[in-house]
Amino acid sequence: MEKTLVLIKPDAVERNVIGEIITFYEKNNLKVTNLKMLKASKDTAERHYEEHKGRPYFEELISYITRSPLCALVIEGEDAIAKVREINGSTDPEKASKNTIRGNFALSKTENSVHASDSRENAEREINIWFETESTSNFSIGNLLLGNV
Numbered sequence: 616m617e618k619t620l621v622l623i624k625p626d627a628v629e630r631n632v633i634g635e636i637i638t639f640y641e642k643n644n645l646k647v648t649n650l651k652m653l654k655a656s657k658d659t660a661e662r663h664y665e666e667h668k669g670r671p672y673f674e675e676l677i678s679y680i681t682r683s684p685l686c687a688l689v690i691e692g693e694d695a696i697a698k699v700r701e702i703n704g705s706t707d708p709e710k711a712s713k714n715t716i717r718g719n720f721a722l723s724k725t726e727n728s729v730h731a732s733d734s735r736e737n738a739e740r741e742i743n744i745w746f747e748t749e750s751t752s753n754f755s756i757g758n759l760l761l762g763n764v
């Protein structure tokens with residue numbers, strides 16, 4: 616079993632497709648084990664994308680990812696890291712196949728609807744960034760029912 620971090624990015628939340636996107640993962644036998652919606656701070660966005668610092672698109676990326684709320688999810692399943700990236704599709708929507716999330720929803724290379732971790736190390740790092748105060752080892756619904764979030 617693996618865990619990975621998914622972001623449903625602002626362009627997708629703005630266009631009311633959170634549910635359609637989550638359905639792609641669920642239909643592929645992957646489980647949402649934690650989720651929340653928030654407007655990312657500049658600091659969180661820069662930590663998340665720290666390996667892109669200095670790239671020509673970095674400032675545009677940070678301004679996009681912080682402009683309106685996003686949805687952060689922990690997704691769990693066998694081979695979840697690779698599977699989720701396959702379901703998301705290519706970074707560039709023009710190269711993403713039509714049965715992927717980006718092939719369906721992405722608007723541009725920057726506004727490409729979803730993020731997913733690319734390795735176990737980054738999955739752990741990113742889950743800690745977005746869910747740093749919470750336990751992600753159990754189903755959140757238990758925590759929610761207990762009001763313990």
Ligand code: CDP
Binds near residue numbers: 706724726729731
């Ligand atoms: O998200 P993914 O791992 O597929 O792509 P990345 O190369 O790690 O880039 C991270 C994010 O930066 C992308 O998802 C885009 O939102 C953005 N990006 C961009 O705006 N312009 C580029 N030329 C490359 C990436």
Ligand code: MG
Binds near residue numbers: 733
């Ligand atoms: Mg990446």
